[in-house]
Amino acid sequence: MKRFLPLAIRLAVLVLLIVFITEPNVFAPVFKPLTENNAPPIYNQGSLLTLTLLHLRVVLTATVAATIVAVGLAILVTRPSGREFLPLSRSLVNVGQTFPPVAVLALAVPAVGFGQKPTLIALFLYGLLPIFENALTALTTLPNAVMEAARGSGMTNFQRLLRVELPLAFPVILAGIRLSVVIGLATATIGSTVAAKTLGEVIIAGLLSNNIAFVLQGGLIVGALAVLIYDALSGLERLAARRMAPKEEAG
Template sequence: MTEWRRWVAPLGWLALLLAACLGMAQLEGAFRWIEPDSRQVIYDRAAFLTLLGRHLTVVGVAAVLAILVGVGAAVAVTRERGRDFLPLVSQLASMGQTFPPVAVLALAVPVLGFGTLPIIVALLLYGLLPIVRNTLAGILGIDPAVREAARGMGMSGAQILRQVDLPLAAPVILAGIRTSVTINIATAAIGATVGASNLGDPIISGIVNGNTAYVVQGALLIGLLAISVDSLFARLTPTSAR
């Protein structure tokens, strides 16, 4: 029973998100109060559930790539042969987040064209820093005596990585992934400006047409999605790493 209660919050937020996607039209009266002079107050150019699926796909693909690149790079520079590159990797990851996603899109669109690919590139760069930083902190924070004990047991470098470093650093790494994904859920909305249809569509459409109701609808769903995902990670992350 206790284990089941841990999942009440994530499932509750997810249910609320799905209810909002499917029942947005039922809130027309409330949105009419926000935009009393608009002919239409419920965004209907695409189903909200469809936009949610596209949003999750973009964020999910970017997250998988960021995890592979970020964790892989951090692990490589914590090995004996790669330690000289540790400052370089840290600086490159920091630059990726300080570079505005809008600027990344502006540079990527002429090369990659309009659509989903440019926003995936932007989210990948923007989401690397928390993953790289936490992976480095997790691995470098392991007591050297633990590794020495593993070597004394005859473990190879690969075995120490798989059976000692990554398991012990996992809670800190997961916390970095949690931060990266949660940030990118909101950042992905700008993809609507380059033809990557997602939950940013109502927001951009609302801004262009001066319809605040559209903006609120998109922001509400993105907020619920971010809370749902963050709540899920909170249940997966040990208390000590939260």
């Protein structure tokens, strides 16, 4: 029963989200009290479904790029030949956390123009740190017994990396990706300030027209996406950890 209730709530949130972004006018009576001077209760300057999909696309693209770079750097600095690059790698991945996303956007626009590109750059830089640190932690805390068994079996360094190290490190790396995605979902909203097509358009339209209903709609969609994706990645992380546990014990 304890597991059923959270699952039922998650399913309810998912269904409500799908209905809202596909048929938002159904919820007009809910948001009408939040409007003034006969303002529209539902965002009417574009498709909520399209904006949601574009929002997810930019976050996914940035997260994939950040994952490739961050995990690649973590692998590099955990090899004997690459350990000297650890301070430099840490400095690189900390850039996104040092500069606010708004500052990154302001610096990126003159170089790449308005639209999705500056938003991708900001999300990419902002997502590097959690993935890198988790990957680094995972790759440097692998069970010694398992690693010795892999060496004893005659595996090459590359084979150990692909068959042993990365599979064992995957749950911890996934935790970093989960954090990066949630950060990206929230941060992507500011991309609309540089003409990127994201759910930030809904929030900005509400602020410019003093329409609280629009602001709430944009915030609720982003919040629901963050909760659902966080929960889904957490479940995948737990599943991966359970699947890796027997291997660790066997080693």
